[in-house]
Amino acid sequence: MLREHTDTPPAPPDPTLQDATARMLQVMEGGSLALLVALGHDTGLLRTLGDLPPSTSAQIADAAGLQERYVREWLAAATCGRLICYQPGEGTYRLPPAAAAVLTGDGADNLARSLSMLGELTRVLPRVRDCFSTGGGTGYRDYPRFQEAMAEESAAVHDAALIDHILPVTDRTDQLETGIDVADIGCGRGHAVNLIAQRYPHSRVTGYDFLPEPLEVARAEAAAMGLTNAEFVCRDAAHLEAPGQFDLVTAFDAIHDQAYPDRVLAEIRRSLRPGGVFLMVDFRASSNLEENVELPWGAYLYTVSLLHCMTISLGQGGAGLGSGWGTQLATRMLGAAGFTDVQTTTLDSDPFNVYFRAVA
Ligand SMILES: C[S@@+](CC[C@H](N)C(=O)[O-])C[C@H]1O[C@@H](n2cnc3c(N)ncnc32)[C@H](O)[C@@H]1O
Incomplete structure (x- = not known):
């Protein structure tokens, strides 16, 4: 690197x-x-x-x-x-x-949620122990409660900040108001998609995930919210096959654990209309290990990577970037995928993540 x-x-x-x-x-x-x-x-x-x-x-x-x-x-x-x-x-x-x-509580400050996620990830300890000798990795089926725990964690951040703090990073809120085409990649249980669709009824929002189960939960929530402008598609983001279909694409915590992150970034770039914006949210870390030593959650970051993010990518024969791929490598990969004007922002409401805004 x-x-x-x-x-x-x-x-x-x-x-x-x-x-x-x-x-x-x-x-x-x-x-x-x-x-x-x-x-x-x-x-x-x-x-x-x-x-x-x-x-x-x-x-x-x-x-x-x-x-x-x-x-x-x-x-x-x-x-x-x-x-x-x-x-x-x-x-x-x-x-x-x-x-x-x-x-306790529903807010983003509740750190017990992150420890609940760690608890869920300990299910794969024996498997990961074997992987140290045999290589390979895990699969999504090895984590039966992962989607639930993930959705709980991200909903706390999104309920508190998605509309008022996170979406303004894209500089596309006026267009969202008028009506544009939006995609969320690796949407999981789709709460972010539903919040965007609810707040911007003239926009059309599509959530993509390659697992059918979380999408069922996403569709049920959209129906309960009475949304007609949110849809969910079961598809591998490495084969998005949606050229020029979107004005805004988001990916919340969904790129570093990809099997083929370079292909996914290129597909996202291809799915955007000229001048379209990609908002990529990923762990706030440096690509240089020594710069993460002072992170209060540095050990958590790499442990979660070992128990899930890196290992699930390797389990698909993938790149195994890991959670600590860092801002520098992420910026370079966005550039290699053809994005221009890559900027990063941090938000007080979400100390664990960095927000990349890139233009197609
Ligand atoms: C860490 S979770 C984040 C979920 C959601 N964005 C959130 O913030 O709650 C990553 C999601 O990406 C999905 N995913 C991983 N690789 C994918 C791929 N190649 N195509 C589509 N979805 C993928 C997983 O199924 C999972 O739901």
């Missing part, structure tokens, strides 16, 4: 044995808590705790509709992990407001 600069930063000093041990203990606690938060999110326990005053394990289990013994063990771990506060005299537990703000 080409590098963007030639300066080599000084290597960090080696950790002492004491430092390395302390760090590993932190990792052991952090890793345990990641699984605990995933469970707390998926069972609804965190949401229940967020709604309750200080309560006993029996009261919490009752309110959540869960088994008390399991809830009590979860509470013990969460107490030791300092996620929740325990009052020994009363035998009560509470989720402090600041923890509730980052672990």
Whole structure:
């Protein structure tokens, strides 16, 4: 991979044995808590705790509709992990407001969703362990809850920011108002498509995905919203076969895990009318590893890549770009696909991603 600069930063000093041990203990606690938060999110326990005053394990289990013994063990771990506060005299537990703000709710700030996704991805640990020796990768069928968890994560961002903050990045909101042809590539359960179609009734919005199941959910949501300008097509984006059909194409978190990202980008470019805009949303990272060390979610980024993004691409015999392909490589690949005027934007509402705007 080409590098963007030639300066080599000084290597960090080696950790002492004491430092390395302390760090590993932190990792052991952090890793345990990641699984605990995933469970707390998926069972609804965190949401229940967020709604309750200080309560006993029996009261919490009752309110959540869960088994008390399991809830009590979860509470013990969460107490030791300092996620929740325990009052020994009363035998009560509470989720402090600041923890509730980052672990519950429908907003984009709820990080428990990202840990729920990590939990889902651990299903493939044995398979990925084998891949280290055998090569190959995984398939979408290996992740039965992936689409649900993905849709939950992206809906939080899109509900909060798609219309007011994300679409303005395209500089095409006036045309959307009048009525243009829009496509979303790798749309999954299609919530973004439906939000765009709802807000811009004169535009026609098509979501593409190569899996039929998420598209069924997308169509059901479009019907429930009474939309007549949203449609969903089951097609491989590497064979989009839609030359000159669109004025605006979006891809939310759907390019770096492609088997053939170069072909997909070229097909998207071909699907746009002259002057049409492509909005590509992808992980905010550098193509140079050392520049990602300070990212607070750098290890998460590459771990998710190992458990899904890189590995699912390799499983199709693909490029295996990985989540950390980075802004520099992405910009070069957009240029190689024939896009011009590639610009990047970051948004406060979405710290994990970078927004590429490219012109056909
Ligand atoms: C990480 S998910 C993102 C889904 C959605 N854009 C979102 O933000 O929730 C990537 C999606 O791309 C779809 N996908 C991957 N490769 C594809 C291809 N070659 N053609 C069409 N869809 C593809 C997957 O099925 C999946 O739904």
